[in-house]
Amino acid sequence: MAKKPESNNLRHLKLDWTDRTIRGFTYVFVTLFAVACIIPFWLIIASSFADEASIRRTGFALWPAVVSLRSYNLILNNPDLLIGSYIVTIAMTVIGTIIGLFVVSMTGYALQRKDFQLRNRISFFIYFTSLFTAGLVPFYYVMVKMYGLKDNYLAVLLPLLMNPWLIILMKNFVKAIPHEITESGKIDGAGDFTIFYKLILPSMTPALATIGLFIALGYWNEWYFSSLFLTTIVKYRPLQYHLYNIVNTVASLKNSIAASNIVVQDLPSETLKMATAVLATGPIIFAYPFVQKYFVAGLTVGAVKG
Amino acid sequence: MSLQRVLIRKKRTIQDPFSSQVKKTSLWKNTVRSKTLLFMCLPAIIFFIAFSYIPMPFSYIAFTKFNYIKGIFGSPFVGFKNFAFLFTSGQLTLLLRNTILFNLAFILLGNFFQITFAILLNEVQSRRFKKLTQSMMFLPYFISAVLVSLLVYNLINYDYGFISALVRSAGGTMPKLYSQASAWPFIIVAVNLWQTTGYGTIIYFAAITSIDESMIEAATVDGANGFQRIRYIMLPSLKPTVIILLLFAMGGIIRGNFGLFYNLVGNNSVLFKTTDIIETYVYRALMNNFNFSQGSAVGLFQSVVGFGIVLIANTVVRRIEPDYALF
Numbered sequence: 001m002a003k004k005p006e007s008n009n010l011r012h013l014k015l016d017w018t019d020r021t022i023r024g025f026t027y028v029f030v031t032l033f034a035v036a037c038i039i040p041f042w043l044i045i046a047s048s049f050a051d052e053a054s055i056r057r058t059g060f061a062l063w064p065a066v067v068s069l070r071s072y073n074l075i076l077n078n079p080d081l082l083i084g085s086y087i088v089t090i091a092m093t094v095i096g097t098i099i100g101l102f103v104v105s106m107t108g109y110a111l112q113r114k115d116f117q118l119r120n121r122i123s124f125f126i127y128f129t130s131l132f133t134a135g136l137v138p139f140y141y142v143m144v145k146m147y148g149l150k151d152n153y154l155a156v157l158l159p160l161l162m163n164p165w166l167i168i169l170m171k172n173f174v175k176a177i178p179h180e181i182t183e184s185g186k187i188d189g190a191g192d193f194t195i196f197y198k199l200i201l202p203s204m205t206p207a208l209a210t211i212g213l214f215i216a217l218g219y220w221n222e223w224y225f226s227s228l229f230l231t232t233i234v235k236y237r238p239l240q241y242h243l244y245n246i247v248n249t250v251a252s253l254k255n256s257i258a259a260s261n262i263v264v265q266d267l268p269s270e271t272l273k274m275a276t277a278v279l280a281t282g283p284i285i286f287a288y289p290f291v292q293k294y295f296v297a298g299l300t301v302g303a304v305k306g
Numbered sequence: 307m308s309l310q311r312v313l314i315r316k317k318r319t320i321q322d323p324f325s326s327q328v329k330k331t332s333l334w335k336n337t338v339r340s341k342t343l344l345f346m347c348l349p350a351i352i353f354f355i356a357f358s359y360i361p362m363p364f365s366y367i368a369f370t371k372f373n374y375i376k377g378i379f380g381s382p383f384v385g386f387k388n389f390a391f392l393f394t395s396g397q398l399t400l401l402l403r404n405t406i407l408f409n410l411a412f413i414l415l416g417n418f419f420q421i422t423f424a425i426l427l428n429e430v431q432s433r434r435f436k437k438l439t440q441s442m443m444f445l446p447y448f449i450s451a452v453l454v455s456l457l458v459y460n461l462i463n464y465d466y467g468f469i470s471a472l473v474r475s476a477g478g479t480m481p482k483l484y485s486q487a488s489a490w491p492f493i494i495v496a497v498n499l500w501q502t503t504g505y506g507t508i509i510y511f512a513a514i515t516s517i518d519e520s521m522i523e524a525a526t527v528d529g530a531n532g533f534q535r536i537r538y539i540m541l542p543s544l545k546p547t548v549i550i551l552l553l554f555a556m557g558g559i560i561r562g563n564f565g566l567f568y569n570l571v572g573n574n575s576v577l578f579k580t581t582d583i584i585e586t587y588v589y590r591a592l593m594n595n596f597n598f599s600q601g602s603a604v605g606l607f608q609s610v611v612g613f614g615i616v617l618i619a620n621t622v623v624r625r626i627e628p629d630y631a632l633f
């Protein structure tokens with residue numbers, strides 16, 4: 001992608017009072033909003049390290065009145081469910097992202113080849129599914145009755161593989177690759193798939209990173225298809241659905257720490273929820289600073305004159 | 307989603323020099339010759355057939371008194387009875403009202419904040435400050451709706467919430483928000499703005515940085531001050547983008563963000579009056595009440611009307627700016 005300008009702020013121009021006013025407002029508002037965006041995260045972390053009794057007395061605070069690791073101890077002493085959830089989520093994210101990325105990039109490449117006359121029809125065929133949908137009930141019926149995917153991890157893995165928007169985005173990324181690459185492959189007698197696999201794929205790592213991360217984020221944050229298709233007989237649920245159950249049902253909360261011998265009133269329920277949230281979401285927050293630029297690239301592709 | 311689509315479409319206008327060299331052959335011959343390309347599209351085609359097209363005819367459920375045991379075609383056909391019930395009971399009106407009003411608030415306030423912050427960020431001199439605040443603002447976009455609901459609970463629940471504690475220590479009384487329906491439109495709109503402002507800001511910021519710098523320079527030389535530069539150069543330059551994005555957002559006006567609403571409200575029926583949208587109703591009809599017929603009727607109504615609205619929005623866009631039209 002072309003290098004884009006940092007901003008239009010024209011350092012060399014002379015400032016008058018209007019510029020200074022705007023700049024003053026800018027720093028105040030932007031700082032306030034940026035802080036508001038991360039305070040809730042901080043609150044969760046701080047509360048997860050707080051003592052349950054102090055929370056019941058004074059509520060969640062920016063700094064725990066009494067520090068306690070009891071929730072983490074309880075969870076990590078019986079880590080079976082959490083580890084299982086991690087394995088399910090990581091496996092789905094890896095498998096789904098590899099397959100999805102391969103299919104999306106292959107389709108994206110084929111659909112932007114100008115010498116492929118079916119391309120507009122196929123593009124519309126794919127795109128139409130985002131304009132008109134059958135709705136949830138028929139989808140559910142087909143998944144359960146026709147495909148028999150109830151309580152099957154495939155019911156979560158498959159629908160998240162791709163969507164029309166990702167294919168369009170990929171098509172647009174591939175367009176930026178010079179057509180000469182395809183031409184040179186053809187002259188050397190390579191088939192279309194070989195050209196794609198040997199020549200195109202290696203030259204589009206930024207696009208693969210961006211689209212791969214969008215797919216991976218979908219798997220990591222998945223709870224929706226799990227809530228539809230995975231009932232209680234599935235022991236190990238994807239992480240965010242595991243968190244969903246802990247937040248919403250006392251029974252899951254007890255299960256999560258194998259606390260059959262503790263009465264509900266004695267459970268540190270508030271801090272347990274927060275600690276589970278930290279453990280289930282931690283990796284994505286840590287990865288965030290390193291991956292966010294690829295998401296920005298995905299959002300702005302086509303928006304900046306290149 | 308439509309945001310990005312619009313921006314992506316922009317690129318279509320750039321002519322590929324190669325396209326003019328392609329000889330027109332018959333579709334059949336071309337397809338045979340490029341069968342590898344067709345095979346490469348096949349997995350995606352099968353995917354969309356399996357998960358999008360095959361469910362479509364099953365919308366027939368909406369016209370039956372559905373019985374799960376007997377299956378779709380064993381269930382008695384009742385015509386438009388399910389739709390009639392939804393209309394006469396007032397249920398559909400309520401759902402439509404909530405869905406549309408929430409979307410209007412999201413679209414109008416959302417764009418206002420996104421444009422404002424994009425313009426403000428553009429004024430920031432320090433690169434490090436800009437990078438840092440942008441990252442902070444973009445973070446909420448990355449987390450699941452489950453975590454969002456926990457963050458909100460952490461802030462406003464009556465017993466232990468952070469804000470509740472602040473209100474109490476200031477001597478005020480905290481309302482029991484989780485049983486007060488009138489408060490939730492504000493809460494949900496605030497949460498939505500919190501989650502999407504950073505994300506939308508990035509798109510508008512990109513549009514601002516692509517404004518021709520010499521235009522701003524020339525205006526400044528002619529004596530335009532900071533306010534005038536924003537009023538007469540930045541806002542007019544953003545206008546086409548804003549109009550197109552708004553129109554496409556309007557196209558999705560009867561589609562709701564299920565994850566946000568369901569995680570915040572869940573099965574708390576006290577709040578339904580002001581928070582129930584089409585998606586949450588359909589989900590509950592399916593998963594809690596097993597009322598396939600009504601869930602499917604509401605879903606089909608939404609799909610058909612929603613499709614009509616998209617067509618209208620697209621026609622308007624094509625009139626204004628043909629390059630941006632989706633089809």
